Every structure is written in C-alpha cells, then in structure tokens.
Amino acid sequence: MRILILTQYYPPETGAPQNRLSGLARELKAVGHEVSVLTAMPNYPAMEVHPNYSGKWFLKEEIEGIAVFRSWIYVSKSRSIVSRLMNYFSFTFSSMLTSSRIHGEMDVLMCESPPLFLGISGWWISKRKKAKLVFNVSDLWPESAEKLGVITNRFFLRMATGLEEFLL
Numbered sequence: 001m002r003i004l005i006l007t008q009y010y011p012p013e014t015g016a017p018q019n020r021l022s023g024l025a026r027e028l029k030a031v032g033h034e035v036s037v038l039t040a041m042p043n044y045p046a047m048e049v050h051p052n053y054s055g056k057w058f059l060k061e062e063i064e065g066i067a068v069f070r071s072w073i074y075v076s077k078s079r080s081i082v083s084r085l086m087n088y089f090s091f092t093f094s095s096m097l098t099s100s101r102i103h104g105e106m107d108v109l110m111c112e113s114p115p116l117f118l119g120i121s122g123w124w125i126s127k128r129k130k131a132k133l134v135f136n137v138s139d140l141w142p143e144s145a146e147k148l149g150v151i152t153n154r155f156f157l158r159m160a161t162g163l164e165e166f167l168l
Contacts, residue, residue: 002034004102004131006122007112008073008091010039011063012050017138021112025066035066036102038125040073040091047077058098071098088115099125106131113137116164123166137164 005025009017021037029035041053053059059070074090076083095118109131111122119135126133 001107002105002131003028003036003108003110004106004125004129005035005037005110005112006039006095006118006125007037008040008088008115008118009044009112010037010042010068013042013044015044017112018044020138022063026064029064029066036106037066037068038095038099038102039068039070040095041070043073043075047075049073049075057094058101060101069098069102071095088117091115092117092121095121096124099128102129105129108132108134110134110136116160119163 005021007017007021009015009021011018011022025035025037041056041059042050049055053070056070057072061068061070071091071094073094074086076087092115099121106126106129109122109126109129111119111126111133113119113135122133122135125131
C-alpha cells in the first residue's frame, strides 16, 4: 500500500507528534508499505528554520529509508494569533504546491491535526492523489483553544468547528 503522511511536524524536530509519526512511518515501512512524508521545513521548538534547511522552498530527503518531502513555512517567534495563523496557513498552501512533486497516486493520505487547517490541504491532496483520507485528530482543536481562552471569536470558532466536522 502507498501511504503519504501529511504533518507540519517531523524529525529532526523533537516533540510528541514528531516521535509518534516517525515511529508510525518506520513501522508501516517495516511491514511492507511504501511510506512518504510531506512536512514543513523543521523549525520547532526554536521557531526558526534549522540552518541546513534555511532559505529553501522545497527539499526531498530520505530519513531511515522514508522519502521526506519538505515544504516552505512562514516562521516567527511572535506568539500572536496572527503569526500563528500565518504559520499554519503558509504550510497548508505550500504543502498543496509541494504535493505535485510527489509522483503517482496514493492509497491512503494520513493527515495529522493539529493544525486543523492542514485538513484543507489533506482533503485537496487526497482528491488529487486519489487516496483515502485519514484525518488523525491528536488534539481537540478548536475546542481546546476555546476552553483555554486563546480564541473567543464566535464566528471563527463556528467556522473551525464546521471545518473539523467536514473533515471527520
């Protein structure tokens, strides 16, 4: 089976999603699946693109026998909601463009959320690659953002909830 994992976070970054998804990719490959990853230029947790990746719009590399396609992302040390949204949406759109460099159809596209908006790219790429979309929600967003008081705009919360329901 040909599987494409779409995630904003992947090694050499460190963190829970990076560890979980790289482990999943290795295990899927070990049992005989063809696995590729479409991800952003590594920038977490420092919120600056790692030196070996800086200034690049696209990069293909191999990590532990897995093809990793990297795409440009807007990065800022600002913690404002506008900067965060620019970060999320920049990868959402650049991943759509970068997906054209991944040749052939896929059987499954697994999209990792958060960020929720990456589901837009996941849905679009899955249609283009004729793949079944698996939308993996590892953090309840926008619900958690609302409960933490990060997002209070009712219109925006309704739109985000609608997107989440569409993708699930």
